[in-house]
Amino acid sequence: MKVLLIILGVVVVAAIAVVAGCRILANRSTEATVALTAKIPGKIAVVYYSQSKVGNTATVAKWIAKHTGGELVPIETVEAYPDAYGETLKAAKKDMENGGTRAIKSVPPLDGYDVVFIGSPIWYGTYAPPVAEFFKTHSFAGKTVVPFCTHGGGGAGRYFVDVRKACPAATVKEGLTIRGSNQVERRLGTGVTVHHTEDDVVNWLNALFAATAASAATGDALDFQTDTFKTKEGKAVTITAIKHASLRIQYDGLEIQVDPVAKYAPETDYSRFPKADVILVTHEHFDHFDRDTIAALRKDGTEIVANPAVQKMLGFGTALANGESRVLAKGIKLDAVPAYNTTPGHTQFHPKGRDNGYVLTIDGLRIYIAGDTEDIPEMSALKDIDVAFLPCNQPYTMTPEQVAKAARTIKPKVLFPYHYSQTPIKQVADLLADSGIDVRIRNYQ
Numbered sequence: 257m258k259v260l261l262i263i264l265g266v267v268v269v270a271a272i273a274v275v276a277g278c279r280i281l282a283n284r285s286t287e288a289t290v291a292l293t294a295k296i297p298g299k300i301a302v303v304y305y306s307q308s309k310v311g312n313t314a315t316v317a318k319w320i321a322k323h324t325g326g327e328l329v330p331i332e333t334v335e336a337y338p339d340a341y342g343e344t345l346k347a348a349k350k351d352m353e354n355g356g357t358r359a360i361k362s363v364p365p366l367d368g369y370d371v372v373f374i375g376s377p378i379w380y381g382t383y384a385p386p387v388a389e390f391f392k393t394h395s396f397a398g399k400t401v402v403p404f405c406t407h408g409g410g411g412a413g414r415y416f417v418d419v420r421k422a423c424p425a426a427t428v429k430e431g432l433t434i435r436g437s438n439q440v441e442r443r444l445g446t447g448v449t450v451h452h453t454e455d456d457v458v459n460w461l462n463a464l465f466a467a468t469a470a471s472a473a474t475g476d477a478l479d480f481q482t483d484t485f486k487t488k489e490g491k492a493v494t495i496t497a498i499k500h501a502s503l504r505i506q507y508d509g510l511e512i513q514v515d516p517v518a519k520y521a522p523e524t525d526y527s528r529f530p531k532a533d534v535i536l537v538t539h540e541h542f543d544h545f546d547r548d549t550i551a552a553l554r555k556d557g558t559e560i561v562a563n564p565a566v567q568k569m570l571g572f573g574t575a576l577a578n579g580e581s582r583v584l585a586k587g588i589k590l591d592a593v594p595a596y597n598t599t600p601g602h603t604q605f606h607p608k609g610r611d612n613g614y615v616l617t618i619d620g621l622r623i624y625i626a627g628d629t630e631d632i633p634e635m636s637a638l639k640d641i642d643v644a645f646l647p648c649n650q651p652y653t654m655t656p657e658q659v660a661k662a663a664r665t666i667k668p669k670v671l672f673p674y675h676y677s678q679t680p681i682k683q684v685a686d687l688l689a690d691s692g693i694d695v696r697i698r699n700y701q
């Protein structure tokens with residue numbers, strides 16, 4: 257008996273040693289061997305929720321914090337979910353059926369942070385209820401949000417779309433999906449597996465912020481929000497939100513400025529931007545037409561296209577009237593479309609036939625820049641719009657309700673409400689919550 261106990265003891269000790277050895281090896285295998293080369297601008301928070309004791313999402317959050325120098329901000333529930341997996345499933349389902357949130361311990365506001373990483377385990381195809389509560393109680397306006405998630409084999413589901421919807425006033429970067437199967441493993445009693453390494457996280461960060469680093473190197477304006485879209489051939493079209501009605505479009509080395517205006521508040525230093533290849537002007541109002549800025553952006557060969565009234569005031573450039581089209585550099589098709597007021601008492605602001613909206617077709621990607629208009633019948637003729645800019649302020653353009661109505665007519669994939677001044681613009685996102693349109697709120701006050 258004594259001998260048997262000794263043998264058993266040796267076997268147990270040996271087994272513990274093997275397991276410990278494996279743990280160390282596992283840890284070693286996830287040590288990063290690549291370095292963070294991208295520069296992430298501003299102050300960083302790494303907010304995450306992790307339910308399981310071992311915590312896949314927590315592991316990834318710690319990697320991100322370690323490499324970015326960001327501050328770890330855990331989300332903790334007031335009442336923990338049950339330990340048993342099946343019970344957690346039931347409790348989570350109940351939360352999701354009851355408004356989708358779960359009470360969390362206070363997380364301070366995000367003031368002072370420029371970049372907010374947000375991590376959640378995937379629960380029923382999206383973020384967990386404590387993260388939903390975090391979104392509900394925090395403001396992300398003007399911040400860069402970087403989502404990441406861990407899942408048990410079903411993938412990210414609706415997570416990234418839902419994050420975009422939850423913080424429409426933020427610039428949401430492309431996220432990271434990591435498979436972590438701790439729930440399955442836990443049930444089997446074999447510990448944790450995160451099916452990605454620290455290297456994957458560093459590589460993702462490098463790819464994600466390389467563009468920012470490159471634009472910083474060329475002296476570009478980092479403090480503007482940008483969104484990038486892909487053309488049919490997979491080329492990037494980057495749109496920079498300058499302000500109000502002013503935006504910049506970059507495609508294949510081409511610089512396009514739309515309604516560039518320096519003086520309209522906040523004043524913009526256009527010398528920070530490269531000279532323009534194309535300048536589009538929708539109409540003559542001071543928040544759209546600024547001859548000094550056009551002069552500053554102009555170089556040999558700049559193509560300037562305006563509505564006929566502005567072209568006449570400028571004395572140069574090409575006049576394009578409603579219904580006319582033109583082919584710009586790189587085969588970009590430009591259609592001038594109507595933009596006018598219809599509400600009685602407002603029609604003097606933008607009389608029918610005078611001003612332009614524009615549709616740019618860039619290698620199949622269709623961008624509609626509405627100009628100053630209301631929801632006019634001609635909008636129903638706009639087909640296959642990928643990205644739309646619709647104006648929202650009173651009394652000059654549309655109410656949030658009109659913007660929502662126009663958006664439901666045009667059905668763009670992505671909508672940027674713009675020209676919105678003091679309008680509570682989140683209303684547009686709320687009104688379109690069930691529409692499937694990705695409403696992105698940028699600094700177009």
Ligand SMILES: Cc1cc2nc3c(=O)[nH]c(=O)nc-3n(C[C@H](O)[C@H](O)[C@H](O)COP(=O)(O)O)c2cc1C
Nearest residue numbers: 306307308311312313377378380381407408409410
């Ligand atoms: C309530 C609940 C729902 C889940 N739903 C999904 C799911 O829809 N798809 C999926 O792939 N994994 C699902 N999982 C697995 C977790 O996403 C996965 O194990 C995750 O890595 C856990 O992260 P954590 O360790 O940080 O809590 C679910 C887990 C729980 C507890």
